[in-house]
Amino acid sequence: MPDVKRFSHGSRVPGWDEKVDLSKDPQEIPDPATTPVPAELRAEIEHHIAKYPDRRSAAIPALAAAQELHGWCSPEAFVQVACVMRLTPAYLIAVASFYDMLDTTPAGHKRVYVCTNISCSLRGGRKLLGELQDAVGDDPDVQVRGFECLGACDIAPMASINGIFVGPIESGEVAELAQQVRDGADPLPAKQLLKRPSADPHANSKAYETAGTDFATTEAEIDRPAPGGSPLPAEPSSFGTPMGHEDPEDTP
């Protein structure tokens, strides 16, 4: 039975016995005049805000950007994001603590997620996690953690190295991978997911490799409109007038 870790006051909840300070003001939106925000971070957050009708929607991308900059969602990061987004830091802390990819405690900025879900576990995912943690050792820049299904069960056992999916990882490759992670090098280039062809034998006829087929049309043969021109050739008459362009006199 696993040990339940408890604080000295006997609870698993930190600070539960602390008294509420009723003299404290509710948390406020940080003052832009006194909160320095790096210009790049501000620009990125504002770019995200512009994508949505409601600025709060940008909370997750903005926190991800701040985490990228600070290494984790530090109190400073929360204040900076809150300042740009005109929200309280508390709101953002509540959001960040919900999501696995946002670290609210100090953690290495090189993120290695090893999938430990069913399909990977069936093929040695949990063993891989242990081996990789041992191989990386106590590097404060690197976090190696088990993660829920990463959606790459076809390359099980697999890991995500800063977003790059790699697998299947053999035991013999763990030391090499750990070194690449520490060095910030391209992880196991031959085993990266993006280079993997489809498993379905019916999907590809490889016709695109044969000259003289439809697929083998060369770049020069593509009928492409001139730059700045209409994106597509004139519309064929059989489809009628596009919506909104009907001649009002035609309608009965």
Add this chain to the structure above:
Amino acid sequence: MSTQQPLIFSEIDEPGLNTIDVYRRRGGYGERLRKALTMPPEALVEELKASGLRGRGGAGFSMGMKASFMPKGTMDKYLVCNADESEPGTFKDRELMQKIPHLLIEGMIIAAYAAGANRAFIFIRGEYVQQADILDAALVEAYDAGLLGENILGTSFGLSLAVHRGAGAYICGEETGLLDSLEGKRGNPRLKPPFPANQGLYQGPTLINNVETLATVPLIVEMGGAEYAKIGAEGSTGTKLISISGNVQRPGNYEIELGMSSRDIIYGLAGGPDEGREIKLWFPGGSSSPVLTADDLDLPYDFNTLAKAGSMLGSGAIIVVDDTNSVVDVCLWLAEFYRHESCGKCTPCREGTNWTVKMLERIQSGLATPMDLDIMASVQEQIIGNCLCVLGDAMAMPVGSMVAKFRDEFEAHIEAARAANELVPGDEPAPELALLQGAVA
């Protein structure tokens, strides 16, 4: 084996297919898009209904019906593509978005037109960093070509589309949890009704569909709904991308015609388990589906047959477990996942997943009695149907089915593990064991 050629995955590995040039050369953004945008939206919805296309994300609800629930009127309406593919065992949308992102974008243009939506979002899970980058690049190409933005193809229809990256939460694949997350909140599911078609994103009418569903829409417009409905089985039309993983020799994504025999899929396409091993159990539709055994391999793989067999097609993710694995381990791995991913909003799910894991840990470590199996089964019954969303059910159904179908193995494991814990004379008992023995005595 069926002779149906792949529709979505046709020549999927063609180099450069993720760029608009190659996609257009293959007929993308061509006549079918023009045809769709010049049809009345109602006719388009009828066409989708006629195709019989059922949602590919897990629930299997008719796409045409869902689109027809969108209210008429001039309010802000939204289309959201659910690309938060987190169901364990599922990885079809990943390959689709990575290799042919423009098919999804074209499908979204058509679906948004049918639903009357002018704003659309692709909610992609944060772990798919590379796929989101590919989608972002594809969006820029589509905007530059005038296929997104105002007056698409010279019509009065306009659509703005953006990629929204999540940050790691299974529950955001649930449609209302996804909407909350997209609004910048914690991804807690909402009470339904109101359904998203009435009050969804920013309280506006919202159509939410899975990646594969939306990517099928352009193909339906091209073929015609009636023609598409001829593919597949009754009640389960069309082709389906299925993800096979676990103990099989050739794991991966395959496009099948619905109604194909499950044996042909697992043994024919994926090569079955390794030499000398047998299938112990398999999940037909992701880890949330009740398990089936080797006796069920001859079932046709379609929505209605699997539902009749007491399971579900779900997201089309087959996980094969062979006889070298203990069903107790598989059950515990599964329950741990749902405990971790429960958002905590509803008590039956939050507590039920937690207690199920604790009981399974006791079973695994030999601290349980056979009675615990009945208690665990009763916990599952109390989760099902008692929460806002089906995350708890998604654990309760497979755990319940495993205990029901492999009860002998669970009991044998309990006895064996308990015997292994028996004291060697002279040793101190482990504290937990002493507690348990004290309670039993």
